[in-house]
Amino acid sequence: MTARIVAPLVVGLLVLGLWEAVVRVAAIPPYILPGPLLVARTLVSDWSTLWPALLVTLTITVQALAAAVVVGVLLAILFSLSRWIELSFFPYAIILQVTPIVAIAPLIIAWVDDVTISLLICAWLVAFFPILSNTVLGLRSVDRNLLDLFDLYGAGRWRTLVDLRLPAALPYFLGGLRISGGLALIGAVVAEFVAGSGGRESGLAYRILESGYQLKIPRMFAALVLISVAGIAIYLVLSLLSQLLLRRWHESALGSDS
Amino acid sequence: MGGEDTNNDLMPLVRVRDVSKDFANGVRALEGTSLDIETGEFLSVLGPSGCGKSTLLRLIAGLAEPTAGTIDWSGGEGPRRRPDLGFVFQEPTLMPWTTALANVALPLKLAGVARSEREARAADALGHVGLAGFERSYPRELSGGMKMRVSIARALVTEAKLLLMDEPFAALDEITRRRLNTDLLELWQRTRFTAVFVTHSVFESVFLSQRIAVMSARPGRVLSELTIPAAYPRAEAFGTSAEYAALCRLASGRLSEAMATQGAA
Numbered sequence: 001m002t003a004r005i006v007a008p009l010v011v012g013l014l015v016l017g018l019w020e021a022v023v024r025v026a027a028i029p030p031y032i033l034p035g036p037l038l039v040a041r042t043l044v045s046d047w048s049t050l051w052p053a054l055l056v057t058l059t060i061t062v063q064a065l066a067a068a069v070v071v072g073v074l075l076a077i078l079f080s081l082s083r084w085i086e087l088s089f090f091p092y093a094i095i096l097q098v099t100p101i102v103a104i105a106p107l108i109i110a111w112v113d114d115v116t117i118s119l120l121i122c123a124w125l126v127a128f129f130p131i132l133s134n135t136v137l138g139l140r141s142v143d144r145n146l147l148d149l150f151d152l153y154g155a156g157r158w159r160t161l162v163d164l165r166l167p168a169a170l171p172y173f174l175g176g177l178r179i180s181g182g183l184a185l186i187g188a189v190v191a192e193f194v195a196g197s198g199g200r201e202s203g204l205a206y207r208i209l210e211s212g213y214q215l216k217i218p219r220m221f222a223a224l225v226l227i228s229v230a231g232i233a234i235y236l237v238l239s240l241l242s243q244l245l246l247r248r249w250h251e252s253a254l255g256s257d258s
Numbered sequence: 259m260g261g262e263d264t265n266n267d268l269m270p271l272v273r274v275r276d277v278s279k280d281f282a283n284g285v286r287a288l289e290g291t292s293l294d295i296e297t298g299e300f301l302s303v304l305g306p307s308g309c310g311k312s313t314l315l316r317l318i319a320g321l322a323e324p325t326a327g328t329i330d331w332s333g334g335e336g337p338r339r340r341p342d343l344g345f346v347f348q349e350p351t352l353m354p355w356t357t358a359l360a361n362v363a364l365p366l367k368l369a370g371v372a373r374s375e376r377e378a379r380a381a382d383a384l385g386h387v388g389l390a391g392f393e394r395s396y397p398r399e400l401s402g403g404m405k406m407r408v409s410i411a412r413a414l415v416t417e418a419k420l421l422l423m424d425e426p427f428a429a430l431d432e433i434t435r436r437r438l439n440t441d442l443l444e445l446w447q448r449t450r451f452t453a454v455f456v457t458h459s460v461f462e463s464v465f466l467s468q469r470i471a472v473m474s475a476r477p478g479r480v481l482s483e484l485t486i487p488a489a490y491p492r493a494e495a496f497g498t499s500a501e502y503a504a505l506c507r508l509a510s511g512r513l514s515e516a517m518a519t520q521g522a523a
Contacts, residue, residue, distance in 0.1 A: 145351040148321050152345055153368040163367070167355045248396050249354045 034218040039225060042218040050207060050219075054226050057188055057203035060116070061234070064123030065184040069177065071124075072131030080139035080165060081157065090136075097129035101187055105194040119191045119203075126187030130179040138172025139165045171250045174242040181234040189227060269332040270294035271420060271452050272318055277327030278477075279313050287313040289477035290327070295420070297332070300446055300453045302463035302470045303480075304509065306517055310478025311456040312348075315422050318454070319345050344413030344451075346423040350405035352397040352412075358384060359393040362412045369416070383411040386445060403434035410442070420452045427462070439465055440494065447490055460513060464505045465497055472509070474516045481516045484509055 016036045022028070023035035030038055043050065075093070079086035105122050112118035142165055150160045192205030202210075204223050211220040246253035272295040279288040287310040295301055295318075305311050316322045317329060320343075352361045359380050360367075366376035381393055387407040397405055406426055413421055427435040443466060446453055457463050463470045470484040486505055488496060496502055 143351060145347045145349065146353065148316075149345065149347075149351060149364075150368070151321060152319060152343065153365045155368045159368060163364075164353070167353065170355070249356075249398060 031215050031217045034221055038218050039221040043222040043225065046219050046222060050204070050223060050226060053202055053204045053207045053223070054230065057185070057192065057205065057227070058230060060119050060123055060188040060192075060203065061185045061230075064120050064127055064188060065177075065181055067120070067124045068128035068131050068180050068184065072128045072176070072180075073135055073173065075132050076135035076139055076169075077161065079136050081161075086136070093129060093132055096125055101126050101190050102194065105191050109191070109195050115195055119188060119195060122191030122194075123184050123187035126190075127180040127184035130176040130183065131173065132176075134172045134176030134179075135169055138169025141172065142168045171242075171246055171252060174238075174245065178235060178238045178242065181238045182231055185227070185231050185234060271297040271332050273328075273330045273332075274314070274318065275328045275330070277314075277317060277324045277329060279310070279317060279322070280325045286477040288317075288324075289479050291473075291479040292327075293471055293480050295452060295454060297419075298450055298452055299469060300443075300467045301455070302467035303454065303456045303473060304460065304463045304470050304513060305458065305473030305478060306475050306513070307458055309473045309475050311458075311473055312424050314473075314478065315345075315424050315454065315456050319343060319422055321345075342416060342419040344416065344418030344421045346406075346409050346413050346421065346426045348425045348428055350397070350402075350409045352405060352408055354397050356396070357393065358389065358395050358397070358400065358408045361397070361408055362415050364412060365416045380411070380415055383415040384408070386414065386449075387411045388441060401434075402430055403438060406430065406438060407441075410445075414445075414449065414451065418451055420454070423453065423455045425456055425458065428457070428459075435462075436494070436497075440492075442466070443490065443492060460506055460509045461497075464502060464509050465492065470509055470512075472512045472516045474519045481519060482512050484512055 020035045020037055023033060034042070075089070079090065101122055104125070105118075108121050109115065109118045112121065146164055146168075147160070150164055155163070188203065189205045192203045193209065196206065196209065204227055208220050208223045211217065211223065243253050272293075274291065274293040274295075276290045276292055277288055278286065278290055280286050291310075291314065293303075293314070303311050303314065313322070317324050352358075353364070359377060362383050363376040363380035366379060371379075381390075384390060384393060387410050389404060389407050389411065392400065392404065392408075397408070400408065409426070410421075413423075427438050430438065439462065442453075453467075455463070455466055464486055467486055470486065471480045472482050472484065473479065474481050488501060488505070
């Protein structure tokens with residue numbers, strides 16, 4: 001357990017140290033590459049600008065993820081109930097997934113008046129597919145014998161869904177959720193980049209753009225650090241959730257607590 | 259009313275007549291097979307792997323429909339949605355996300371029995387299979403034999419009149435299997451359900467049953483029936499007796515005949 005924390009920590013500190021040393025020895029100017037210490041100082045000094053921006057981006061991310069969960073799970077249930085619905089709609093879900101968000105974000109931003117809502121739609125588009133495809137897979141990966149058993153005892157579609165298919169799909173759904181959490185953040189940031197300064201409230205991506213224009217490269221790095229930290233935090237929270245929900249029964253959650 | 263009862267006593271519990279089953283891929287699993295299941299008996303269905311024993315069991319349970327032939331119940335109704343039917347699969351087939359108690363209570367839950375009553379009855383059923391105290395355990399915390407016991411408790415919790423078992427102990431080690439065989443017989447004597455036990459083991463079928471239906475290789479058909487006259491209770495000692503050895507030899511001979519029949523056809 002300690003090795004899992006210490007080993008990557010040592011690597012991280014070594015890289016940061018090397019980075020700082022290279023910047024100082026080669027006398028690289030901060031507008032080309034700021035050293036980690038300067039980035040840390042900027043993070044503190046510009047906190048009053050960066051923190052509200054982080055909140056804006058995180059709000060969009062969380063809302064998009066929530067929408068992705070609702071729509072993804074509902075669609076997955078619909079697909080599992082009817083083969084025809086799945087055959088008819090699944091290809092379009094895939095098309096939405098494979099179309100680069102950078103390419104359609106300008107369209108969405110042009111069509112939707114409210115910038116915040118258009119950002120939300122972009123982040124949602126990126127986030128919902130892993131939840132959909134994983135949940136569909138999970139709903140389908142039910143033990144055949146258990147299905148027979150439910151049939152034998154006269155359980156209808158609804159009871160089979162609630163008592164058998166949904167619990168069986170939970171590990172798959174949680175796997176999809178962990179992927180979607182990171183994707184929602186990426187979607188939000190990419191859409192902010194495309195939207196530029198159009199929004200009333202500015203997220204981290206806009207701060208990055210702005211710092212680039214003004215050659216405030218240390219602040220750009222500080223914003224980048226915040227995005228990374230937010231991504232890691234989202235991943236950890238979702239992993240913890242997964243661990244809590246599955247700890248009594250699923251193989252993926254065993255070992256660490258027993 | 260009384261006349262009907264007498265009539266039912268004469269009728270077998272289940273009457274399988276000339277049943278054939280073809281799968282969608284064209285394989286004929288069963289061909290014109292017939293079998294009577296008498297109320298209260300312990301019947302084994304013995305046959306080589308892939309002879310359609312499991313298919314026959316699924317047809318009796320109503321989990322599949324025969325391609326030809328009929329399956330009649332003494333009540334006159336089909337097996338579908340019968341609450342007094344229990345099925346034990348080859349694997350324990352438990353829901354891993356919930357406790358042993360909730361797994362056993364499942365048939366009652368699906369039948370709409372109130373929570374407190376179904377939990378009491380499920381706890382009772384777990385006690386009958388020797389698992390009192392394991393109500394709150396999850397399947398992964400139980401051994402293979404214990405999981406199978408949970409599975410049997412679930413099949414019996416509805417007070418099933420007919421217990422269909424599809425090679426339930428095939429995946430277990432020899433020692434666990436012997437224990438479960440003995441305990442199953444004890445349970446059967448106590449509760450008097452009708453038992454149909456599918457197996458490919460001559461020894462198991464002779465040890466357990468009053469009657470053995472021997473099936474030929476695919477397409478499967480019940481070729482002969484064999485009565486095992488030994489008295490119950492059959493303890494471990496029966497498994498080492500000369501009588502048991504002779505009966506096993508007899509059953510083994512029938513099984514060889516059944517397998518040879520397919521080769522000739």
